[in-house]
Amino acid sequence: MLPRLVIIGSGWAGFYIAEKIDSSKYDVTTLSPRRTSAYTPLLASAACGVFNFYLAEDSVRSKARVKQHFIKSNVIDIDFAKKVCRCAPAFEDDDEQLPEFDVEYDILIIAPGCIPNTFGTPGVEENAVFMKNVSDAMKVRKILFDLLEKANLPNISPERVKELLHIAVVGGGPTGIEMTAELDDLAHKELKGLYPGVADKLSIAIHDVAPNILSAYDQKLYEYANQQLVNRNIKVHTNSHIEKVEKDCFYTKEDGRIGCGMLIWATGNKNVPLLEKIEVRKTPKGLKRVITDSRLRVYQAGDGDVLHDGVFALGDAGDIQNESLPTTAEVAVQKAKYLVQILNLGGGNFQQHEPFKYEQKRLVSYIGQRDGVIAGDNEHEGWTGHRAWLAWRGSNITWNRNWRSRIMIVFTWILNSIFGKEIAKI
Ligand SMILES: Cc1cc2nc3c(=O)[nH]c(=O)nc-3n(C[C@H](O)[C@H](O)[C@H](O)COP(=O)(O)OP(=O)(O)OC[C@H]3O[C@@H](n4cnc5c(N)ncnc54)[C@H](O)[C@@H]3O)c2cc1C
Missing domain, CATH: 3.50.50.60 (FAD/NAD(P)-binding domain)
Known part of the structure; x- marks a missing residue:
């Protein structure tokens, strides 16, 4: 046996x-x-x-x-x-x-x-969206499109539209930043065409309790990432303490009530x-x-x-x-x-047998609009820009170990660049 x-x-x-x-x-x-x-x-x-x-x-x-x-x-x-x-x-x-x-x-x-980990913050379990499995990713997309459709209703007030189309991402680590980057890319490309007059009202904010986002990177790189996000009108709230989350808003110690259509919780284990x-x-x-x-x-x-x-x-x-x-x-x-x-x-x-030895690979994060950051080392202070984006996109293929899926991912990129993303179909 x-x-x-x-x-x-x-x-x-x-x-x-x-x-x-x-x-x-x-x-x-x-x-x-x-x-x-x-x-x-x-x-x-x-x-x-x-x-x-x-x-x-x-x-x-x-x-x-x-x-x-x-x-x-x-x-x-x-x-x-x-x-x-x-x-x-x-x-x-x-x-x-x-x-x-x-x-x-x-x-x-x-x-x-x-x-x-919600750190015991009231209302997070019930009202926030997490990002751990494909079912969570599907939820984000469904909520996003429901928000856009609601904001498109003829009898909705501009104040309500502003709140509905505000997306808060809690967590300024790679997970939260990449989520923000992809949402922002989507808003600036496909959504503008699909929801004219609505998508341009979409706003995204990152909240992190730490003094910096992407703090695993060197100062020069995280400051670069911060500035690029701010240049794209993404609000970066560092030193921000979330006190509670409700269905259509959340409260921070610093700014009180903030209305939002979706809060993505991308921090803590x-x-x-x-x-x-x-x-x-x-x-x-x-x-x-x-x-x-x-x-x-x-x-x-x-x-x-x-x-x-x-x-x-x-x-x-x-x-x-x-x-x-x-x-x-x-x-x-x-x-x-x-x-x-x-x-x-x-x-x-x-x-x-030899003990386990960890081999540290370079950290790479996407920050949106074909820009990214790659961590440096003793010999190089790191990279930003298109090159970092390419490295990150390349790693997307290697993360997936299934050859059929890898081919499909590359194939989809090519189709996306020709026809745009098939985003509204869910
Ligand atoms: C959105 C996101 C992006 C990330 N990006 C990166 C990245 O770019 N690079 C990187 O290196 N890391 C990244 N990570 C971190 C990485 O996903 C985790 O470190 C990794 O998943 C850990 O692998 P694991 O096998 O320990 O646990 P998991 O992948 O979480 O798998 C745990 C499994 O155990 C199952 N399970 C749980 N409890 C039980 C139980 N009681 N009995 C039986 N089964 C159970 C779960 O259902 C699951 O199948 C990311 C994480 C997230 C959420």
């Missing part, structure tokens, strides 16, 4: 392992509430019609992986002594109370990622509920992550350096002891690659 390899999560880390693991060596099961894996860096572009939604995700089920099992469920607890995951079927809109069940493992890979439950060593403050050794093996809870047998953690939910890395797809994929290579060699004595 083959060793049972169970993967918790079908995101960047879990999906990579399911895709690349040698199924002739392991009996593989993925446990996840999602049967697709989102290419998160592509969500903002998909929401704004740069390519079709289905190109921003991949299916866990595939002809190439027929030997593997997928069970649509949330892992709610892990019994490490018995090597069992307790699972609850995951069907959001289903009233049927399906019973829980157990899945046994010999090797367990914990990769449930993390979820958006918190751990999934499973991490509260399980008996492993975790990071003590802030986002709880499972602490691993440098070979991604999970420590038991407590002070002794005792490892759980055959248990690994990676992606946003895992972090290496004393070598903390950011919660990014880049880190998740590099760790998944490392682990799968060893497992495909047969696993065995992990100690004989």
Whole structure:
């Protein structure tokens, strides 16, 4: 009988392992509430019609992986002594109370990622839009078009139009800035033609609690990005504290009530509920992550350096002891690659393998109108402009690992440049 390899999560880390693991060596099961894996860096572009939604995700089920099992469920607890995951079927809109069940493992890979953190801000869960999955990207597009149609009604006041067509993006990191950039591009091109007299009233503002946007970049680059956005009439509110969010407005400590048609929450991570439950060593403050050794093996809870047998953690939910890395797809994929290579060699004595080494790639962000920023290094202070945009667009293709989708993305770009985006069709 083959060793049972169970993967918790079908995101960047879990999906990579399911895709690349040698199924002739392991009996593989993925446990996840999602049967697709989102290419998160592509969500903002998909929401704004740069390519079709289905190109921003991949299916866990595939002809190439027929030997593997997928069970649509949330892992709610892990019994490490018995090597069992307790699972609850995951069907959001289903009233049927399906019973829980157990899945046994010999090797367990914990990769449930993390979820958006609202920092307890009242009304965010109910009224904001998040950007984590393709369903969120679809929601953004649907809301945007509903807002434009409402603003186009004959009996609507100019004051109401102003509020309806105000979009607030909370979070000035790469996710929030790229969302803003794609929305602004859309407003300046396709929407102007589709909604004459309406689209030009669309306004976008970024709110961030920090003193700068894109603070992971050097000062020169984040100041450049800020200035470019301001030049395009995008309001950048740094040091802005959101106090509560309501259906048609939100309140900041600095400016009080601000009316808006849509608020996109693109900031903060918190751990999934499973991490509260399980008996492993975790990071003590802030986002709880499972602490691993440098070979991604999970420590038991407590002070002794005792490892759980055959248990690994990676992606946003895992972090290496004393070598903390950011919660990014880049880190998740590099760790998944490392682990799968060893497992495909047969696993065995992990100690004989080299520890994981992270290779930092350049940060690239899109800031709209074919402009972007690329982080520098000791030899170069970084790049901006068209070159950065090209690098970012190029990375869009490499994020997607499915060749069919890659070809479709390039093909859609060509069609878009000739005929414009097929944006209004949802
Ligand atoms: C809009 C956006 C843009 C981004 N852009 C970039 C970028 O340009 N570059 C970059 O490097 N990073 C980027 N990131 C960050 C990147 O997406 C994350 O770091 C990455 O998703 C982490 O991978 P993961 O596998 O740990 O978790 P995820 O990809 O979040 O996957 C977690 C999986 O686990 C499942 N799950 C959750 N709980 C359970 C449970 N209890 N049981 C079973 N399954 C569970 C989830 O449903 C999901 O399938 C971006 C993130 C967002 C949201």
